[in-house]
Amino acid sequence: MTGLRLVGVFALTLFAAATTTLDPIRFEEAKAPRFSTLTGRTARKYLPQTMGGGVAVFDYNNDGLLDIFVVNGAAMPGLTKDGPQYSDRLFRNNGDGTFTDVTESAGLAGRGFNIGVSVADYDNDGFEDIFVAGVHRNTLYHNNGDGTFTDVTERADLARPDPKYGPLWAVGAAWVDYDRDGLLDLFIVNYVRWDPKTEPVCEKGGSPDFCYPQAYAGSPNSLFHNNGGGTFTDVSASSGIRQSIGKGMAVSVADFDGDGWPDLFVSNDTLPNSLFLNQRNGTFKEVAVENGVAFTENGAAISGMGVDARDIDNDGRPDIFETALLNETMPLFRNLGPVGFEEITFSSGVAQPSRAKTGWSNGIYDFNNDGRKDLFAACGHVMDPQGSLRATVPQTNIVFANLGDQKFADVTSSAGAALARSGVHRGAAFGDLDNDGRIDVVLTQLDGPLRILHNVSPAPNHWLLIRTLGIKSNRDGIGTRIRVVTEDGVQFNSVKTAVGYASSSDLRVHFGLGRRTVVQRIELFWPSGTHQVLKNVKADQVHTVREP
C-alpha cells in the first residue's frame, strides 16, 4: 500500500506538464424526465423543506446504461406521501436520450419525507440495491433482478430507532466495506434531532423562514455491519462512530492515510467536520482536528454541505472538496500525508468564485478528459425561495477547471448556457449517461424540475471507464483503488458511489486520458488485498475488470 503512494509522489508533475492549453468544459441542457422534488411547501417553515433532493445514477437492470432514481419529499408536517406527486421515481434509460418512468412496476414509490440515496450491490447478487435516507425513516430496497425491488428494511434490521434519540433524520449514506470481509457495510449520515412538534419559529427580514442549524441539537452517525444473509448489525457504538455528535450532511469514503483501509470524511453543518480513520480492527478514530480538516483557515466550523474526496493532483493521496454556505467559500483540503491536510481554497483559486455560492452536492471529475480532475458544485441558497431573501435563493451552479499545480479556474461562464440557469439546486449525481466517455450531471431542484447537464466538452480527448467486478471483494469492487499510467503520467481514483450531498454516482471509475489512446498500465488494489495489473488497455471504452 505504501508503494502506491510513493510512486504517485514523483509522478505528480508528469501529467500536469502534458496538456499546456485548457480544454474547454461544456454542458448543454438535455431533456430530463418530468419530475420535481417537492418539499411540501407550507406557510410555516419546517427544516426538512430546505433539504432533500437526493438523486442516483446507476444501472439497475444491467443493460449498460445509467438509470436515474430520485427521492422526493412529503406533505408537512406529517411527513406522509399523501399523493403521487410525492412519489420517489425510477427512470429507465432508453439509450436514446429518453427515459421511461418505471417507478410503479419497480415498487419504488416510497414512503415518508426522503432526503438522500445511496446505491450498491450489498448482497453481491449482481444487481444494484438502493438505500433511501429519510426523515425518521430509512428504506433498503433489494433489487430482485427482474425490474422490481422489495423493501427489506425490517428484514435487514435497519428499521430500529436510535436507542437514545429515537428515529433519526438521515441525509445520506455510503456503502463501504470497512472491515474488508467482502460485504458492503452501511454508513448513514444523520443530521439534527428534529421534531415537527417542537419546530422553532424563525424569521428573516420580517418573513417566516428556515431556522439556522444552531437551533437544533446534533445527532450521531450510524454504522451497520453487513452480516451476510441480508441482515445488518448496528455497530455505531462499538466502532467508535457514535462518539462524535455532529450535524452530518454528507460522507466521502477514501483511504486518506494510505494504509489500504477505507476511512470516512463527514461534512457537518456548523460543527467541525469529522474524519474517521479506520483502525483496521473494526473501530474508527476521529481525527479531523489534528489533521487540519475540521475547520477552514478562519478557525470556525462552516456549514459543511456536500463532499467528494479524490486525488486532484495525482500524488496518490485523496484530497477533499467540500461545499458550504454563501460567504464561506468551498474548502479544498490537500492531503499532505502524515502531517495531515492543508487548506488550499485560496491558493487554488477556488475561494473567490465559490464565496458567492451556497453549494450542495459536488463532485471531483475530469469533465474535459484532459487527465486532470475538475470540480463541480450544485448551488442554491438554503433560505425560503419566497421569503425576504428570495432574490438570492436560486443560484447558478459552478464548475472549476483543473489547471494543474493545484490551481483551478472558474469556467462556469464559458461552460454553456445550461450553466447560466439559476435554480434551487440540491442533489447532483455524476455519471456517463450516454457512454460517450464524458461525465454528465443529473441535478435536482427544490420545487423545480429535474435537470440533466449533458457533457459536450469538445476537445478530442480520450477516456476510459473501468467497471470493477469483485470476486473475493464485494461484487461492485467498491473501495478498489486504481492507478492508471499513460505516456502523460499517472492518475489515481477509486470505486465509490457516495459522492456529494445526498446523492449516488456512477460506480464506474472515469479517467480522462488527454491525447493518449492507450493506457500503458492499470493497477487495481482491491479491498481483498489483491493487486492486479493490466497492460496496454485501449482507450475510449467501458472496460470491465474482474478480480482475479
Add this chain to the structure above:
Amino acid sequence: MNFLAVASLAVISLAATNPGFAPHSARPAQNQQSDREATKERFRQSLELDPDNKEAVFGIARILVEEGDFASAQPLFQKYVAVSPADPGAWAYLLRCAVALKDPTGAADAQRQIERLAPVNLALHAQAACWLAESDFLGVTAREFDLVMSMLPSQPSRTAPSYLRLGQCYERALDTDRATLAFQAALDLDPQTEANYLPLAQLLAKEGQAGRASKIMKDAVARFPRSLAVWIAAGNIELESGNPERALESQRQAVALDPQFPGSLSLLGRIQIAQGRHSEATATLERAAKLAPFDAAIHFYAGEAWMKTQDGTDRAFEHFKRSLELDPSRAATYYWLGSLYFHRSHDYRLAARYLEQAANRDPRLEAAHQMLIQSYKRLGDDTKAAEHLRLYQHLFQQQAAPEAPQ
C-alpha cells in the same frame, strides 16, 4: 466554536469605546506601585508599635488583597473581625479571600455576616456578588445575586452602574443568564443613559437572541436619535445578528450625522465584508484607516477584508500588524496573523509564535489551539501538538458535554 462571532464582538467593544486606542503608558502603574509600597511600610511600622492596631491590620490586609496575596490577607481580616465583628466591609474582604482561596465555608460565613450587618447596602452586595461570580459556590452565589436583584425595586436610577458592573462580572464568568438579568436591571433603572443599552444588546446578540437585541437598540436609537455612538452600536448589533441590510440602514443614519466619522466607515466596511463585497470593503476601510490611523479596530477589519480578496494577503499582514502595534492585547489579532503565516506563507514557526500569543491571551480560543496542533505537526514537534490537542479537546468537550452520547 463560534470564534468569529466572539472575536468580532470583542472588537466591537474596542471600536465602540476606544476610537483612538493606544497602549497605556507604564508610568502611572509604577507610581501606583511605589505609593502602595510606601503605605504598606507605614502600616508595618504601625503594627510593630501596636500589633492590634485595627487600622493598620485592615489597611495592610486590603493591600495584600490588591496584590492578589489572599492567603496572607485572610488571617489578617480574620484578626480584624475578631475585634470589630460589625464591620461589613471587612466581611466583604473575607468573602473575596474565600473566593480566591476556594473556601466555600468561609464564603458562606462571610456572606451571612454581610447580609446580617448590611442588608440593604447595594454597593457592598453588588461587589460581593461580583466576586462570587468567579466562584464555584453555587448556593452562596445564588443567594447573594438574588439579594442584589431583590433590591432593584427600591433603587434610584443613579445605582444603575452597580448593576451594569454586576452584569459585566457575570458576563466574564460566562453566566449569561445572570449577566442578562443584571444588564436588564441597569437599563430598567436608567434608560436615559446610552451606555446602559449596549452591553445588554451585545450579550443578547452573542447568545443568538437577535430579535431582543435588535429591539433594545431600536429603543436606543428612538431615544437618542442624534447619538452617533448609538447608531453605530445599533448597526454593529444588527450585523452580528445576521442582518446586514438593517445594519446598513443604521450606518446611513450615522453617516447623516457625521459623514467623516471613521466609526461609520468602519461599520460600512464590516457590512460589506458580511455581504461578501470584499473589494469595496477594502476601499472603505482604507479610507477609515486614513481618517483614524490609530484605531486598532479599523486596522483589524481592514486586515480581515484584505485577507478575503485574492491578492490581498500582503496588505492584510500590514493591517493586522499595525492593529497589533496599536493594541497588543487582542487575541483575535494574533490569531489572524498566525492563520496568515500558516495558510498563506506556510511559515509554521511564525504561525506558532502568533497563535501561542493568541492562546495565552484567550485560553478558550479553540481556533488557536487547533491551528497550533497543525503548526507543531508541521514543525515536527509532536509533543506540543499533542498538548494543544488535549487543550482543544478539553475545550470542545466542555461545550459538547450536554450533547454527549450515553
